[in-house]
Amino acid sequence: MKPFFNVLSVEQVHAFTQQLEPLASTILPLVQAGGRVLAADFKAPGDLPGFDRSTMDGYAVRARDTFGASETSPAYLELAGQVLMGQEPDFSLQPGQCAKIGTGGMLPAGADAVVMVEQTRSLDPTTVEIAASMAPGGHVMGRTDDAAAGDVLLPAGHRLRPQDIGLLAALGFERVEVQKRPPVGILSTGDEVIPVSQTPKPGQVRDVNTHTLSSLIIEAGGKAAPLGLVGDDREALTKAVAASMEQNRITLLSGGSSVGVRDLTADVFSSFDGAKLLVHGVGVSPGKPFIWVQAGGHQLLGLPGQVASCMISFYLFVEPVIQRLLGRKAEAFTRFGRLKAVLGRPAPSAPGREEYIRVRIEDSDSGPVAQPVFAKSGLLTSLINSQGLIKIPVESEGLYAGDQVEVFLFP
Amino acid sequence: MKPFFNVLSVEQVHAFTQQLEPLASTILPLVQAGGRVLAADFKAPGDLPGFDRSTMDGYAVRARDTFGASETSPAYLELAGQVLMGQEPDFSLQPGQCAKIGTGGMLPAGADAVVMVEQTRSLDPTTVEIAASMAPGGHVMGRTDDAAAGDVLLPAGHRLRPQDIGLLAALGFERVEVQKRPPVGILSTGDEVIPVSQTPKPGQVRDVNTHTLSSLIIEAGGKAAPLGLVGDDREALTKAVAASMEQNRITLLSGGSSVGVRDLTADVFSSFDGAKLLVHGVGVSPGKPFIWVQAGGHQLLGLPGQVASCMISFYLFVEPVIQRLLGRKAEAFTRFGRLKAVLGRPAPSAPGREEYIRVRIEDSDSGPVAQPVFAKSGLLTSLINSQGLIKIPVESEGLYAGDQVEVFLFP
Numbered sequence: 130m131k132p133f134f135n136v137l138s139v140e141q142v143h144a145f146t147q148q149l150e151p152l153a154s155t156i157l158p159l160v161q162a163g164g165r166v167l168a169a170d171f172k173a174p175g176d177l178p179g180f181d182r183s184t185m186d187g188y189a190v191r192a193r194d195t196f197g198a199s200e201t202s203p204a205y206l207e208l209a210g211q212v213l214m215g216q217e218p219d220f221s222l223q224p225g226q227c228a229k230i231g232t233g234g235m236l237p238a239g240a241d242a243v244v245m246v247e248q249t250r251s252l253d254p255t256t257v258e259i260a261a262s263m264a265p266g267g268h269v270m271g272r273t274d275d276a277a278a279g280d281v282l283l284p285a286g287h288r289l290r291p292q293d294i295g296l297l298a299a300l301g302f303e304r305v306e307v308q309k310r311p312p313v314g315i316l317s318t319g320d321e322v323i324p325v326s327q328t329p330k331p332g333q334v335r336d337v338n339t340h341t342l343s344s345l346i347i348e349a350g351g352k353a354a355p356l357g358l359v360g361d362d363r364e365a366l367t368k369a370v371a372a373s374m375e376q377n378r379i380t381l382l383s384g385g386s387s388v389g390v391r392d393l394t395a396d397v398f399s400s401f402d403g404a405k406l407l408v409h410g411v412g413v414s415p416g417k418p419f420i421w422v423q424a425g426g427h428q429l430l431g432l433p434g435q436v437a438s439c440m441i442s443f444y445l446f447v448e449p450v451i452q453r454l455l456g457r458k459a460e461a462f463t464r465f466g467r468l469k470a471v472l473g474r475p476a477p478s479a480p481g482r483e484e485y486i487r488v489r490i491e492d493s494d495s496g497p498v499a500q501p502v503f504a505k506s507g508l509l510t511s512l513i514n515s516q517g518l519i520k521i522p523v524e525s526e527g528l529y530a531g532d533q534v535e536v537f538l539f540p
Numbered sequence: 541m542k543p544f545f546n547v548l549s550v551e552q553v554h555a556f557t558q559q560l561e562p563l564a565s566t567i568l569p570l571v572q573a574g575g576r577v578l579a580a581d582f583k584a585p586g587d588l589p590g591f592d593r594s595t596m597d598g599y600a601v602r603a604r605d606t607f608g609a610s611e612t613s614p615a616y617l618e619l620a621g622q623v624l625m626g627q628e629p630d631f632s633l634q635p636g637q638c639a640k641i642g643t644g645g646m647l648p649a650g651a652d653a654v655v656m657v658e659q660t661r662s663l664d665p666t667t668v669e670i671a672a673s674m675a676p677g678g679h680v681m682g683r684t685d686d687a688a689a690g691d692v693l694l695p696a697g698h699r700l701r702p703q704d705i706g707l708l709a710a711l712g713f714e715r716v717e718v719q720k721r722p723p724v725g726i727l728s729t730g731d732e733v734i735p736v737s738q739t740p741k742p743g744q745v746r747d748v749n750t751h752t753l754s755s756l757i758i759e760a761g762g763k764a765a766p767l768g769l770v771g772d773d774r775e776a777l778t779k780a781v782a783a784s785m786e787q788n789r790i791t792l793l794s795g796g797s798s799v800g801v802r803d804l805t806a807d808v809f810s811s812f813d814g815a816k817l818l819v820h821g822v823g824v825s826p827g828k829p830f831i832w833v834q835a836g837g838h839q840l841l842g843l844p845g846q847v848a849s850c851m852i853s854f855y856l857f858v859e860p861v862i863q864r865l866l867g868r869k870a871e872a873f874t875r876f877g878r879l880k881a882v883l884g885r886p887a888p889s890a891p892g893r894e895e896y897i898r899v900r901i902e903d904s905d906s907g908p909v910a911q912p913v914f915a916k917s918g919l920l921t922s923l924i925n926s927q928g929l930i931k932i933p934v935e936s937e938g939l940y941a942g943d944q945v946e947v948f949l950f951p
Contacts, residue, residue, distance in 0.1 A: 159736070159751050160751060160754055160764075160766060163754070163755035163758055163759065164758075164759070215732070215741075215744065274921075275921045276921065282924065283924070289755075290755075290950065290951075291752050291753075291755035291756045291759065291851065292752065292851065292923040292924060292950075293924065294751045294752055294754075294755045295748045295749075295751060295752035295755075295847050295851070295923065296923070296924055297751075298736045298746060298747065298748045298750075298751040298752070299745075299746055299748045299847070300746075301736060301737070301738075301739065301746060302736070303736050303737055321626070325570070325709045325712060325713070325714050326712070326714055327712075328712065330626070333626065334710070335709060335710055335711075335712060336709065337706045337709045337710045338706075339709075340570050340571060340705045340706060340708075340709040341702050341703065341705055341706035341709070342702075343571055343574070343705075344574035344700075344701075344702035344705045344706075345702045347574055347575075348574065348575070348702065353571075355571060436706050436710070440702065440703060440706070466877045510685075510686045510687065512703040512706065512707070513693065513694070513703060513704065513707055539701065539703075540701075
């Protein structure tokens with residue numbers, strides 16, 4: 130009954146992800162919108178700044194009246210008036226005229242440049258000596274220099290930073306349309322997994338993934354719904370996944386890296402109406418046991434149980450799904466920093482699969498060194514003490530000490 | 541009446557900041573603790589993993605029994621038993637004995653190394669041929685290799701990442717003591733500042749800072765309390781600051797870069813009981829008009845009104861105060877990425893002050909190029925289109941095109 134299914138590449142998984150439709154949007158007050166994702170292009174509601182503005186204290190001029198002027202051969206202009214700050218000038222410049230203007234002032238009609246006050250001299254109440262030749266636009270910020278009406282200031286899919294919130298406020302927007310946060314249900318399975326409150330007997334482990342995944346989901350821009358532990362039998366799993374699907378758009382089921390439990394997970398996921406098995410195994414380590422079934426607009430994702438593998442699988446596969454449902458591109462590691470470093474020890478790898486290795490960053494005289502954190506380290510310290518990941522490409526048999534590597538730094 | 545006060549350096553301001561006492565702590569359920577700051581060192585509650593554990597499938601041995609063994613000259617050991625996964629072995633190894641063990645299994649008493657199954661051969665039900673010489677500790681994760689009881693696993697002041705939440709869960713902690721988020725009141729002043737909902741008349745600007753600062757405060761780990769606009773007269777300001785002090789530990793007052801309004805701000809701040817004027821001007825651009833008054837455990841901070849200056853002042857001076865009240869180090873730009881780049885155009889600067897210049901990052905064949913975003917660009921585009929800041933040191937007259945720079949990337 131189980132369809133034949135090949136192991137896919139990470140790129141093939143991301144190609145599926147990129148085809149997902151973003152979720153619906155919602156309108157939020159600006160003060161709640163920090164960190165949220167724009168649902169539509171934000172366009173300039175008008176020209177910005179909307180008028181020609183001086184960037185200097187000095188005199189507004191018609192540039193051609195100053196052509197050839199210099200300290201030894203100044204031009205002489207008639208003072209037509211003074212531009213008052215924050216007011217529209219009620220006069221225009223005729224040929225041979227100039228007007229006093231401050232930084233930020235609006236140029237009178239006819240003017241197209243500003244001469245700095247240091248390059249001028251007031252000879253009498255109506256005559257100004259100009260000792261500089263100005264090109265049109267000199268010391269002027271044009272009416273559309275910030276943006277012309279309709280220009281896209283922030284694209285759909287952009288995550289709102291404090292400066293973007295400021296931009297929206299400056300343009301008079303008190304509300305903004307953002308993507309809804311994808312709700313993600315979290316289930317843990319595995320008969321050896323016990324609640325955090327209990328003390329493990331030999332062979333038991335506490336449910337680390339529910340907490341780690343909740344925190345990861347929130348940081349990725351989703352809404353975390355921890356649903357607790359489920360026994361790894363078909364009936365319990367089916368019931369728990371069905372309950373999650375009523376409330377969520379994504380359901381994560383972690384645990385069960387054994388082939389039996391993985392097949393059970395894929396079977397349970399595939400039992401829902403219209404289910405389509407997209408992924409059953411990926412050529413990547415860690416993260417090989419990743420399972421993805423789509424069912425009626427729901428994304429059912431199976432993750433390995435071991436905490437470090439679970440976390441790296443989240444960054445590789447789940448976060449791109451969340452990003453795509455938020456209207457962003459389906460890429461892994463977008464929230465990671467990048468650091469160029471030199472590998473401190475060899476990192477062997479099996480060709481035929483992409484490999485991600487945790488590294489600790491050490492400083493050296495010749496720059497940062499990435500030290501692989503290998504198997505003997507326990508799960509705990511290897512996660513806590515590593516600062517990032519390096520990728521060994523699918524065709525490589527490993528990297529040598531001294532090789533240049535790019536480190537993806539944990540966010 | 542106004543005390544004589546010198547302009548300080550950024551480092552002097554941070555030295556004041558570093559003297560602040562962290563705020564009180566609170567206890568949170570683990571699921572709410574992501575991104576929060578640990579209030580006390582988190583120490584290993586016991587040895588981790590707590591027992592000697594095999595990192596391979598194979599045979600547990602007394603290492604000395606294998607000394608000198610090889611494929612051509614193997615050792616022969618008596619099989620004393622099999623270690624069951626997740627159970628404490630009920631036997632110990634005598635000299636000349638070995639025990640079957642799987643990855644993750646607990647070594648029996650007497651054993652101190654594991655031989656990989658590939659280097660062994662089962663000759664009969666009680667005899668195993670060993671073709672490798674093992675050093676003590678080989679293929680074994682020692683009982684304290686992750687941590688010894690009492691080791692600091694996460695220091696006080698550490699911001700909890702998903703993997704840290706996982707660590708706490710793995711060790712059975714359902715609650716964690718974190719720092720309270722410093723509550724920050726936000727006031728805007730300036731007679732030309734109008735609410736976002738209104739349309740500016742010439743010379744008026746919308747209240748951008750309240751929204752930008754709210755968003756910055758939340759991202760920095762504080763609690764934002766926007767308190768709206770206040771007229772720039774002594775009575776109104778005093779009343780508004782007093783009201784903020786009742787609810788908050790930090791009060792920000794932005795606006796009024798003119799000397800008159802700055803002096804009024806300093807006077808109002810200094811009028812509270814026990815007020816101590818720490819800073820009235822800093823040798824930095826932007827950010828020169830920064831004011832800091834301490835009054836009865838409250839931090840009263842005056843910021844420039846212009847939005848880009850206000851934002852950079854926040855990163856330079858306010859965020860370190862928030863970090864310190866959270867029990868962290870008083871440093872600026874800790875949440876910024878770092879990027880080495882080459883300067884694309886000269887960036888002149890006045891010596892005698894530290895200068896921060898916004899830059900846009902462009903790619904080139906020889907690596908990233910930092911392009912200064914200069915004055916002619918409006919406030920809006922310069923903030924939106926720049927990706928970071930470069931610092932021109934206090935003694936420098938500027939940087940040349942082609943100079944190596946370190947870019948602080950906006951978070």
